[in-house]
Amino acid sequence: MKELFLIICLMKLFHYGMSIDYDGWLNIKIEHTLNCKDGKYCSRGNISLKSIRAGIATIEQTPFTKQHIEQLKEIAEIDGFYTVKTLVTSADNKGTELLSSVKARSFLENGLSDVINAWMLPNGAVTAVNFQVTNSSKALQHNKDGYLINSKFFLRYVEQAPVPDTASYIQKLEREREAREKGELKDNRSFLAKYWMYIVPIAIFVMISGATNPEPAGQAAR
Structure with a gap:
C-alpha cells in the first residue's frame, strides 16, 4: 500500500x-x-x-x-x-x-x-x-x-491571480438558506448582535432629546 x-x-x-x-x-x-x-x-x-x-x-x-x-x-x-x-x-x-x-x-x-x-x-x-x-x-x-x-x-x-471558488460559495449560501427555512440553523448571536438595528436608533433619539431639552435651572434662593 x-x-x-x-x-x-x-x-x-x-x-x-x-x-x-x-x-x-x-x-x-x-x-x-x-x-x-x-x-x-x-x-x-x-x-x-x-x-x-x-x-x-x-x-x-x-x-x-x-x-x-x-x-x-x-x-x-x-x-x-x-x-x-x-x-x-x-x-x-x-x-x-x-x-x-x-x-x-x-x-x-x-x-x-x-x-x-x-x-x-x-x-x-x-x-x-x-x-x-x-x-x-x-x-x-x-x-x-x-x-x-x-x-x-x-x-x-505573468503570475495569474487565484480564481475565487464562486460556485462553492454560492452552494454554501444556498445550504444556509435552506437550513434557515427548515429551522435547522440556530442563531447563536447575542441579544445586541441580533437587535442592534433597533437599539441604536432609540439610543440616538434619547441622546438628541436630552441635548435639546435640558432640565430648567433651579430658582435662586430669596
Missing part, C-alpha cells in the same frame, strides 16, 4: 510539474513604420528562442539607413511616437499581432537602443510585447552597413 501511495503522489507531482513547466520554441517578428515602400509596416528584425525554458534569445535586426534616421528625426520634431508591431508565433500559436510605441526623440537620444519585454503566461501564451528606452544619452553607432540597433530582450512571466 505504501508503494502504491508513493507512486500516486509521484504521478501527481509529475503532472503538476508538466502543467506549469511549459517549453517550446518562440519567434517574434519585429516591424516598424520607417522607410516603408509598400504597406504601413515593414521588417525591422526578428527575435527567436529555441527553448522558452532556457530563455536564450537570438536577435537579428537590420541597421537603419540615413533615410530611417531622417524620418525618425521628423517624428521627433513633432514630439511623436515611433511605433513597432510584433508578430508572435510559437508551436501552439499561429500568430498574434501586438503594438508598442516609444517617443521618437528618446529612441534617437538613446542611440537606437531599446529594451524589449515579452510577457508570458504559465501556459506559454505571450500576452504583450513592449519596447522601452532608458533615460541615458548615447551616440548613434555607425558602421559600413548603417546605424546599428542595440536591443536587450527579456522574457517576463
